Amino acid sequence: MLKLIAQRLALGLITLWAASVLIFFTTALLPGDFASAMLGQQATAENTAAIRAELNLDRPLVLRYTDWLSGAVRGEFGNSLASHRPVSDEIKPRLFNTFFLAIYAALVAVPLAVFLGVMAAIRQGSTFDRGVNVGALLTISVPEFFLGYLLMMFLAAHFRIFPVLSAVNASTPFFSRLYFAFLPMITLVLVIVAHMMRMTRASVLQVMASPYIEMAYLKGLPKWRVVVQHALPNALAPIVNVIALNLAYLVVGVVVVERVFVYPGMGQMLVDAVSKRNVPVVLACGLIFAVVFIGLNILADVLSIMSNPRLRHPR
């Protein structure tokens, strides 16, 4: 098993490196002139040259890549073209906000999904089961911003239970942070809970068909104990895998949700930077998102290797 995990981790490192190459060279190989694209009407010979100098455009491509990557590993991404401050300083508070939101959503979504999935499996074919399945299909299909605005419309604008905008900053205390981030969190939960719930239900049902479960029934155990004690542990591998994959999806869903609730996170920063053609910030945000996404994917694989009893105890 250790060998398998080591292989997977090595492959993951190669993927991370390849992703950095892909992100950097996508912006570097195309002949676009970021200096004049950014400055637009205000482009003069001087400030165009200043931006080119900031981007080190006169250096060879490969050197620029190695500089960028070695900086990125140390957490330095050069200066923002808009504010001329270090990108890392601007990213730090936003990175914290985004992780706060993502972890908040994950802590609610994972237990909820497992609970709903197990309940649906126990009551397979019942109204509850069908209702949960229809709900899952609906939330999988609709875009994040529809759910977000719907919640905002009812819970914030009409009933005024929650604030309309999630204006948090560094000094916001923890509990009001939870309150301000509640609507974006619920939106994200609705988006990711359906997949996890479906997978939990499917894998529990698959295990429920095996003979040892029938044995457990025959010795007179109540249904919930059969499911929770006998079926769930063996159904865990695919569930853990799907949870990690959906957490990776969370990282991407956060971009749209932050925009809906004007939540000051990395997603907003990336979108602003793309529309202003602020390359260093786009590269930094793109790389961080990609690293988290790929990292969670690797984690999903490692966890599913570890939770597979056949791989855990080799003959």
Add this chain to the structure above:
Amino acid sequence: MAVTDAKVPAKKKAPGIRLFGHKVPFSAQIGFLIIAFNLFLMIFAPFLAPYGEGIVPADLQKWANPSAEHWFGTDAIGRDILSQLLYGARLSIGLSLITTCIAFVVGIITGFSAAILGRWADVALSRFADLILSMPTLIFCLVIITAVMANESAFVAATGISNAFFEGMVIVGVIGFLYAVPVFRLSRAVAMNIVALEYVEAARLRGENIWWVIRKEVLPNAIPPLVAEFGLRFCFTFLLIASLSFLGLGIQPPYQDWGSMVNQNAQVIFLGKPMPLFPAGAIALLTIGVNLVVDWLLSVYSRAHGENA
């Protein structure tokens, strides 16, 4: 079980409607109805819309609430939202269809070639696909758009096309490329399965040339999973274009698709006005409809061929 007699005519009265010899369940019927409704609105938008495209009605009202004259209300400059929605359908659905078709043509050609040619072509294409698929699509899409859009003024000046056309082309091109990758994966896997079957081997031993084998032997048997994939891919494309426009990075004013309508009307949701919910709801409705049909197609296919086909 799958019904095999394909010649049962589709009649309303019989218990269940049939398509390709399979019973269409109620959920899929709703799905087809939603899709047909959207296509109808899209095609006949000029006849159905109460006001012209981008026209500000004479009774200028900004942010008017829904009423008899303006069913869905009006937007920031007084345009009728229902009319904008109907015209926006053409951009939203039309662009998504074009993009999905591009993704399919590219993905299927490369996928089938990889499966049949094998060796280094297969290895190179598959590794590249793995890399692209390991990236989060929306994020990578944003990075590419930053790079391509920096060429906008130079390209527009050189070719004389309009900025809006360039932006549309970029969206279609970038998303078409990104979503060609999963189609490549699927069609390669499907073709691999089929190529290993006896009748294909027989055709090759007969000395048929490779394109004949693809057209007559591989493609017909690959159609069911590819149709389901088309529906699914359309949903993803449709949602991705809508998200880009929503983020302000897709379709630019004065043109409006449903995503940019959500973006431009979003400010009044704070006042409790429902304007952004109409385009967002339209997006949600169509994706739900397509998903209902896709669910049915997938279940038909897995029933007839076994889960892992």
